[in-house]
Amino acid sequence: MAPQTAAPARGTRPRNRRALILAAATDLFHRRGYDRLTMGDLAEAVGIGPSALYRHFSGKQHLLREVLTDGLAPVRQVLTELDVTDRAAALRRLGALAVDHRPLGVLWQREARHLTREDRTAFRGELHEIGALLTGHVRALRPALDPAGAELLAWSMIGVLTSISFHRVELPRPDYDDLLAHLAGAVLDTPLPAGFTAAPPPRPGPAALVPASRREALLNEAVRMFAVHGFTEVGIEEIAAAVGITGPSVYHHFPSKLDLLVTALRRGAAVLLTDLSAVHRTATSASDGLGALVRSYLGFTRAHHELVDLLITEVDHLPDDERRHSRQTQRDYLDEWVHLLRAVHPGLEPAAARIRVQAVLTVANDAARTPRVRANPALPAALEAIATRLLHLPG
Incomplete structure (x- = not known):
C-alpha cells in the first residue's frame, strides 16, 4: 500500500508541501470520495489553511486532475522501462507497482468522471497510451496473438493489478507483490478462443423496447x-x-x-x-x-x-x-x-x-x-x- 504521509505541524512550510497535499488528497479521494470532500478537509489533512491550499491548486477539480496525473506517471515510467526478456522479474515489478499505488484503480474508475470534459479526454488519452504500452509487451511475449487478443489480455492484466484498490485485504510483502505477479502471469498465459479478433464497429441496433409501465x-x-x-x-x-x-x-x-x-x-x-x-x-x-x-x-x-x-x-x-x-x-x-x-x-x-x-x-x-x-x-x-x-x- 502507498505510504501514508503525516501532516506537518501547522505554521511550518515543508519543501515538499505539494507532494504532501497530493499524497493526502490521494488517500482521501480513495477512502471518502470526491463528493464527500471539501478543500477545507484536504487542507486540514496536511495542517494548512484553505488559502494556503489554493496557492497550490485552484480548486478541487484541479487537485483531482493532479492526483490522477501524478498517479499515472510511475505507471507510464515502469511500462516504458519494463524489460520483458526477464518475464518473472517484469511481472514482479508490475505486482509491486500495483501495491505501491493501490488507490489508483478506484480513483480512475470512480472519481475521474468529476474532471472537466477537457481533462477527462486528456486522462483517457493517457490511459489509452498506458494500455498500448502493456499491449506491446504482451505481443512481445505472445507474438502469435491477434492484436485484439493482446489488447484484451493487457487490459485484463491491468484489471487484476488495480483490483486491490476495491478492497482492504492485506498480505505481507513481498507475498502481495508475488501473488499479483502470479495472477497477472495467469492472464498473460490464457489461451483465448480460436479466432478472437477485433469486433466490427457496433452498428446502431433497433430501439430498445419501451415498458408498458411508466414506472419501469x-x-x-x-x-x-x-x-x-x-x-x-x-x-x-x-x-x-x-x-x-x-x-x-x-x-x-x-x-x-x-x-x-x-x-x-x-x-x-x-x-x-x-x-x-x-x-x-x-x-x-x-x-x-x-x-x-x-x-x-x-x-x-x-x-x-x-x-x-x-x-x-x-x-x-x-x-x-x-x-x-x-x-x-x-x-x-x-x-x-x-x-x-x-x-x-x-x-x-x-x-x-x-x-x-x-x-x-x-x-x-x-x-x-x-x-x-x-x-x-x-x-x-x-x-x-x-x-x-x-x-x-x-x-
Missing part, C-alpha cells in the same frame, strides 16, 4: 442517464423528458431522484443473489458451482453494464443505512465466491482467495464498461477462460 420506463432511463452522466448531474426534469412526461409527474412513481437510484441498486443486487441461489441449488460440486457463478456474473455485467457503473460510482450517494446495506450485500456475495473457491482449493488462505475473486470481478466489470470491448461476440468465452485461470479451475 422511468427507472430504465434513470439508470442509463446516471451511468452516462453521473447521479449528481442528472435532474428529475431530464429523466421525465426522456419518457415524455413532465418533471412533477415522476413523483407519482418515485418519491425522489434518490429513490430511483436506491431501487436500481436493489434490483441489481437481487439479480445477483437470485443467480447465486440458483447456483447453490443446481451445481453438482464446488468447482461446477464456481464455474456457473463465473458465467452468471459475466452474463450480468454484459446485460446490465449500466448497473455495474452505478455499483462502482454511485453507492456513496445512498442514505447511510442503504449504503451500508448495499456494501454488506456486495461483501456477502463475494464471500460466497470465496467459500466456493476455498472448497475447490482447501489449502487456499481466505485473503488470497478474496484477492483472486476480486480480480475476476474487476476484469469482468472493466470489460463490460468498455463499449467496444463489450460488443465483441467472442468476449464471454474469452473472459471465462481468463476467470478459469485466475481461479485455477479445471478447464
Whole structure:
C-alpha cells in the first residue's frame, strides 16, 4: 500500500508541501470520495489553511486532475522501462507497482468522471497510451496473438493489478507483490478462443423496447442517464423528458431522484443473489458451482453494464443505512465466491482467495464498461477462460 504521509505541524512550510497535499488528497479521494470532500478537509489533512491550499491548486477539480496525473506517471515510467526478456522479474515489478499505488484503480474508475470534459479526454488519452504500452509487451511475449487478443489480455492484466484498490485485504510483502505477479502471469498465459479478433464497429441496433409501465420506463432511463452522466448531474426534469412526461409527474412513481437510484441498486443486487441461489441449488460440486457463478456474473455485467457503473460510482450517494446495506450485500456475495473457491482449493488462505475473486470481478466489470470491448461476440468465452485461470479451475 502507498505510504501514508503525516501532516506537518501547522505554521511550518515543508519543501515538499505539494507532494504532501497530493499524497493526502490521494488517500482521501480513495477512502471518502470526491463528493464527500471539501478543500477545507484536504487542507486540514496536511495542517494548512484553505488559502494556503489554493496557492497550490485552484480548486478541487484541479487537485483531482493532479492526483490522477501524478498517479499515472510511475505507471507510464515502469511500462516504458519494463524489460520483458526477464518475464518473472517484469511481472514482479508490475505486482509491486500495483501495491505501491493501490488507490489508483478506484480513483480512475470512480472519481475521474468529476474532471472537466477537457481533462477527462486528456486522462483517457493517457490511459489509452498506458494500455498500448502493456499491449506491446504482451505481443512481445505472445507474438502469435491477434492484436485484439493482446489488447484484451493487457487490459485484463491491468484489471487484476488495480483490483486491490476495491478492497482492504492485506498480505505481507513481498507475498502481495508475488501473488499479483502470479495472477497477472495467469492472464498473460490464457489461451483465448480460436479466432478472437477485433469486433466490427457496433452498428446502431433497433430501439430498445419501451415498458408498458411508466414506472419501469422511468427507472430504465434513470439508470442509463446516471451511468452516462453521473447521479449528481442528472435532474428529475431530464429523466421525465426522456419518457415524455413532465418533471412533477415522476413523483407519482418515485418519491425522489434518490429513490430511483436506491431501487436500481436493489434490483441489481437481487439479480445477483437470485443467480447465486440458483447456483447453490443446481451445481453438482464446488468447482461446477464456481464455474456457473463465473458465467452468471459475466452474463450480468454484459446485460446490465449500466448497473455495474452505478455499483462502482454511485453507492456513496445512498442514505447511510442503504449504503451500508448495499456494501454488506456486495461483501456477502463475494464471500460466497470465496467459500466456493476455498472448497475447490482447501489449502487456499481466505485473503488470497478474496484477492483472486476480486480480480475476476474487476476484469469482468472493466470489460463490460468498455463499449467496444463489450460488443465483441467472442468476449464471454474469452473472459471465462481468463476467470478459469485466475481461479485455477479445471478447464
